[in-house]
Structures are given as structure tokens and as C-alpha cells.
Amino acid sequence: MLANYGYKDGSGDYFITIDTGKCDGCGECISACPYGVLEMVENEFDPLEGGEIAAVSEEHRKKIKYSCAPCKPTSGREKLPCISACEPNAITHSW
């Protein structure tokens, strides 16, 4: 399942997508993110099954453009720490 967190506002589209089918709940992305944007949550989308997956924390969902800004400089941008840390390639950023 593709979980898309974020928003579209007047200035653009900002979404972090986590493929819950690929996410194995290892938590590496949570440690890799310097700003606490990601967190482990109960797999609420399938409440009758359960398990743990990564998600964008509620606090950051509405401001990910700003939360993620330091990792996205206007020049000299490197591979994002969260994406580098994810072995199954479950995370993508739309911007």
C-alpha cells in the first residue's frame, strides 16, 4: 500500500510516500532523519492485522516542506538520509 503523507498548497506539492508493502519496520529511516520527521506506528490501515511500519509523524505532516528543507538545499543536494537508510527502497519524496 502506498501511504502518501504531506500536502499541496499554493506553492507546490510536497509528499513523502511510504510503500508499506516494502517497509519491514526496521526503523533505520527514523534514526537517519535529523529532524524527527519519521516515526514508527502501528499499522492502523489494516487494524485487524497489525504490525509496525514507518510513517510521517502527525506533527510534521502539515509542514514537511519546512521540516525537510534543510536536507534539500537549493544547490549541492545529496541523496536524502531517509532514502539512503531504507534498504527495501520504501521511501520516496515528491520534491
Added chain:
Amino acid sequence: MSQEYWRWKEYNWRDEKIDWKEAETITAGVDVGSVSSQTVVMTDGKLFAYSNMRTGSDSPDSARKAMDWALEGTGMKLEAIKYVVGTGYGRVNVPFAQKAITEIACHARGGNMMYGPTVRTILDMGGQDCKAIHCDERGKVTNFLMNDKCAAGTGRGMEVFADLLAVPIEDVGELSFEVDEEPEPVSSTCVVFAKSEATALLRQGWPKSKVLAAYCSAMAHRVFTLLERIGVEKDFAITGGIAKNAGVVRRLEKEVDMKPLTSNYDTQIAGAIGAALFAKALLEKSRK
């Protein structure tokens, strides 16, 4: 005190034909959103009673009020309800709930009951956010997109416009069609800037209907681009308060090129229905 154009009607309802005392399972779902709150009470998985009201500034209080109002006149007391699931933005603030479940899952489950097992794409246009959900034939979530931050494309954005133009919000849809031809949509996505744009248009002599048409059109387009991100798979359904706004729905239909399914249920209670159904499933699971 001047009229509050943004204020939509609050209401409750119950099925007179059901005698709840004969029911085996009585469950409920409480959906506490930032703008509105709904409670749905089910007897053996059938809709028995519900309420829809504006969320106050106090979430736990809103949950209780929504519940009391749904039960009003039924003779049923909260204790008779064996399992309550809370959902929505204020879901952790439903003190009498046994469990909190994300509104994404609840909307998928509720949509599946309201629109039938063929529904695959549910667009929820709520008071403060917009969600696009893909589900399977059992109402299980297969993909989703949450849009949570920007007032554009939300009920609140529409309330602001209704207020600006002094048009009761329930009349916005119909009024927006009283135009000779569709105007260009307002260019600003941002509701704050769209308001300035609308004021300028009014000054230029645009009638209210034309301004509303421009705004509904912009909202429909914005929501469409959001939907495009996860794709629209047949069948398509719209829940939430804005589903009642033909001004946005019909324009969105055109862009999606698909007619949304309709339901006899109130579009604003989708989340609470899903929560009540989950409550039933969890209750039955615990009884095994």
C-alpha cells in the same frame, strides 16, 4: 448579530423501525474532526442512529455531545453500546472509546458499506483536510493520500468564501451554476489570496454566481490534481461535507470524466460508519 453564512445545518436521525433492545451487537463510531463531529450507532451492523454537529473547541466534550445527540429520544444509554471506536483528528479524545482507528481506514470501510463493494476510489473532502483513498472490495485500504495543511480544497475554504460572498453555504452549489458560461477558475490556490482576487472581481462587476463558479472550478481542479497523484480507479465516490456541494462535485466529475456513485447515506458520516463497523468486527473478535 449578522447571519453566519458558513453555518451548515446540524442534525440527528434515528431509524424508528429498529427496536434496539432486540439487537445482539450494539456498536458505535465517533468521528471527531476539526470542523465537524459525527456519531453513528449500529445495531447488528445496521444503521440505527446518528448525529452530525460542529466540533466545539473542546474535543472530549464534542465526542460526548455528538454521542448524546445521536442517542436522544432512543432510550438507549451509552452503557448499552458494547464497543466504541473513535476516529478523526480528535480520535484520542473520545474518552469512552475502546479503540482509536485512523480515519483513512474508517473512510474506506464506511465507503464500502455506503457505496457497495465496487467502489475503489474514495475522495473525502472534509472540513480541514482532503483525502484520496483506494480500497478493495472489502473496504481495505490499498493506497492513500492525505492532504493536511492547506485550506484550499477543504470545507473551511468553502466556508470562508460563503462568508465573503454572504451566501448561505448550502446554496453555494446551485448558485454557482447560474452563469451563462463557465468563467476561468480563480488563479490562486491559496484561499487568502483567492479572497483578494474574488474581492477584485466583485468590484469589476462580477455577479456572485460567477465568482462562486470561478472558485468552485478552482477547487474542483485542485482536488483533481491531488487525485491524479494516486489515480482514479472505477468506481469513484465522494464523502465529506463538500460532497453535498454540487458546484464542486459536478465540475470535478467533468475533470475526472467519471460519475461518482451516490448513496442513500449522509456523506458526512462515512468515517463514523466505518468506525462503527470496525467496532463490530473487533467486538466479535474479542468474543471468540
Added chain:
Amino acid sequence: MITAGIDCGAKNTKVVIRRDGEVIAKSLVLSGFDQKAAAGEALEMALKEANLSKKDIEHITATGVGMKEAPFADDTITEVGSVAKGTVFLFPNARTVIDVGAEEGRAIRADGTGKVIDFAINEKCAAGAGAFTEAMARALEVPLEKMGEFSLKSQNAVPMNAQCAIFAESEVVSLIHAKTPKEDIVRAVHDAIASRITSMVRRVGIEKEVALVGGVARNVGFVKSMKDDLELEMLIPEDPEFVGALGAAIAAAENR
């Protein structure tokens, strides 16, 4: 040599007239719904102050979101270009310029000549610019000019969750109902917008000296929130809203 710069901003239109490198007149009018008329009016006002007529001006350069609506302009320059030029002229050591206007917030990296090296913009969203403070001032029933001093009285940092001007308005109303002291709410407003601006600044990278310009720089509460977030002192000109027009006037001299 006499040149003029006109900055057709979303909220205000500003004109600066320079003679041989010195500012001899400036004017500010509301842009309103008719940008063309506002541009004409602003120019007239500035000419009157300088005791000149239009033909005395050798070259006029326009900037700002409505720059195309200044028909008397000889050419145009981008907003980031004019702001960088104007700021480095006023502060030769400025290398990072933060420009917060009514509808856009910009972070610019400039070199010693005032040329733009890099920039990031918060645009089309009221929460990233002065429109946010304006909307909150209305919700709080505090005059916009008093927001700054109000916020300096605050003793408590109160978090603000909403990231949208429309939702922030509802949040402010809830805070008022919860009897939160007004100064704390005003400060929360400034902290919130400052945090959005600084995150954008961090995208271009911070190189000292840092300058803060644009109309919102007049808000001492916002300035304090920025200072606290960035943890450094910023250079702020006396007339921060005129920096764009000044830069355009300088460009006019270079381009004539």
C-alpha cells in the same frame, strides 16, 4: 544623473528617485486593485517630493510582481535581483538577504557586487509571508503596526500547530477562548512565520552578514523571533520596504 526605481508589490507600490547615487525622494501607495493607476500615483508623488518632472528622469526600472503594469518603465529587473542590489548597496558586507513582503518570502545569496548567486522563494501561500501576520492581526483585533511591540511583552512561548493562515485564524480564536494572554498568541504568530522563513533560508545556506528587508522587517516581534531562530544578529535598513525600489533605481543607473 537621475534615475528611478519602482517596486510594484502585491500590497504596496514603492518608488525611489536617485540623483548621482543619493536618494532624493521616495513614495509608497497601496497597490490596490488597479496596479497601473497605483504605479502612476506613486511616481507622481515621488516626483513632487523631488521637485522634478518625469522627463528629468533618465531611466526608470521596474520590479515587483506587478512590474509589467508600470508602462512608463524603460525595463524591468527581477525581485530577487533588485533586492540583492539594494541590500548590498546599503550593507556592503551582506551576503544573505531575507526579504519578507506581503505575499512572498525570499532568501537570497548575493556576492559583493550585489549579484544573485542563489535563491529560494516561499510563494503563493499566505503562511509564508506578511499576509499571515496581517490575517492574524485581524483575528486578534490588534493593529498591524502594534503587533511587534505586543509580542515583545510575551513571557511564554505557546506552540502554534496550524501551518495555514486560514486554520491559524481558528487556532487563534481557540487560544483566545482558552484565555491565553494576547501577547503570547502574537508571539506564537511571529515564531510560526519566522520558523517557515528560516527553513527556507537554510535551503540557500547562511553566509554572514545576514540582512532582513521588506515591509515585515518593521515588525520588531517578527525580527526577534527570526533572531532567536537563526541565532545571529541581522542587518536591517531604516526603510526596509524600499530596498527593492532602491535596487531597481541602482539598476536603472547601470542600464541607461
